[in-house]
Amino acid sequence: MNEGLVVFVRAIIAFFSLLIFAKILGKQQISQLTFFDYVLGITIGSIAATLTTDLSSRAWPHFIGLFTWAFLGYLMEHITLKWRYAAKYIEGEPTIVIMNGKIMEKALKKMKYTAADIMGLLRIKSVFDISQVDFAIIEPNGQLSVLKKPEYENLTPKDMSILKAPSGISTELIYDGILIHENLRQLNKTEKWIMEQLKMYEVKDISEVFLATLTPSGSLYIDKYNDHMMKITDIGDYKGPY
Numbered sequence: 001m002n003e004g005l006v007v008f009v010r011a012i013i014a015f016f017s018l019l020i021f022a023k024i025l026g027k028q029q030i031s032q033l034t035f036f037d038y039v040l041g042i043t044i045g046s047i048a049a050t051l052t053t054d055l056s057s058r059a060w061p062h063f064i065g066l067f068t069w070a071f072l073g074y075l076m077e078h079i080t081l082k083w084r085y086a087a088k089y090i091e092g093e094p095t096i097v098i099m100n101g102k103i104m105e106k107a108l109k110k111m112k113y114t115a116a117d118i119m120g121l122l123r124i125k126s127v128f129d130i131s132q133v134d135f136a137i138i139e140p141n142g143q144l145s146v147l148k149k150p151e152y153e154n155l156t157p158k159d160m161s162i163l164k165a166p167s168g169i170s171t172e173l174i175y176d177g178i179l180i181h182e183n184l185r186q187l188n189k190t191e192k193w194i195m196e197q198l199k200m201y202e203v204k205d206i207s208e209v210f211l212a213t214l215t216p217s218g219s220l221y222i223d224k225y226n227d228h229m230m231k232i233t234d235i236g237d238y239k240g241p242y
Contacts, residue, residue, distance in 0.1 A: 007052060010059055014048040017063070021070035040073045094145075098136035101149065111138060122146065168216035177207040177225075187214060198222070 021044065047069060051062035097107050097118060108114065119130065121144035127133060132152040137145045157164040171183050173194060184194065194212070201222050203209060211223045 006055060011052045013059070013063070014051045014066070017066055018044065018048050021066075021073075040069070044069050044073070092140035094140065095138045096135065097138055097144075098130075098133050101131065101134060103130075113138070118144070165217065170213040170215045170219070170221065172211070172213050174206055174209045174212035174222075176211075177209060179206050187216075189214070 044066060047062060047066045051059060051066060054062065095107050095111055097104050097113065103115065108118070118136065122130060122133065122136070125144060125146045127146055127148070132148050133146060134149040135147040139145055171187060172180055173183055174180065179191065179194070184191065197220055198209065203222070203224060208224055208226070209222060210225050213221045
């Protein structure tokens with residue numbers, strides 16, 4: 001009973017300590033964390049967990065360790081803001097991996113990336129043909145920034161001096177074969193209307209549809225369970241067990 005009470009009190013101390021330190025250190029989105037930030041967060045969390053459950057030792061050494069790591073994290077954050085040279089080594093710097101359409105093999109080797117890694121990151125950026133890429137840069141947080149060649153850049157309405165109405169956010173009408181009546185009512189649509197639209201896609205029953213969405217501008221998207229795909233393209237770089 002006494003041990004449970006000690007764990008409870010330590011957990012409260014650790015929880016609010018982490019809350020305070022997180023406020024002091026500032027917040028970043030997970031996708032923006034550098035490797036150093038990631039390791040720092042894990043270490044501070046591990047110390048807080050040990051502070052909570054390790055009853056074989058007193059709490060204050062763990063708390064000092066927690067405070068020291070948080071203070072050093074804050075100090076490094078302050079140094080990187082004030083001193084760019086320190087930020088270069090602590091947080092890293094962007095690295096060009098494709099320049100003028102050519103892959104920088106030495107840069108890839110230095111960063112321990114493979115061509116397959118770059119191809120995967122390009123696909124995340126909706127680039128499926130590497131020949132369209134002019135520059136590609138690995139950011140300190142591991143994300144890839146891509147600049148396409150001018151001839152592959154998308155024209156925008158602004159480029160063509162066209163005023164374009166906003167399309168709005170798509171709303172789910174059918175999800176996993178189930179019609180969402182509430183969303184239909186919000187868009188002032190009826191079940192009869194959606195069935196007429198489905199007929200145009202050769203869909204006889206709602207249960208055949210995996211997903212159907214509609215934007216305020218009237219753009220309808222329908223995905224059927226059976227898409228009649230004869231062959232799925234294999235984008236893997238080697239033959240594997242799957």
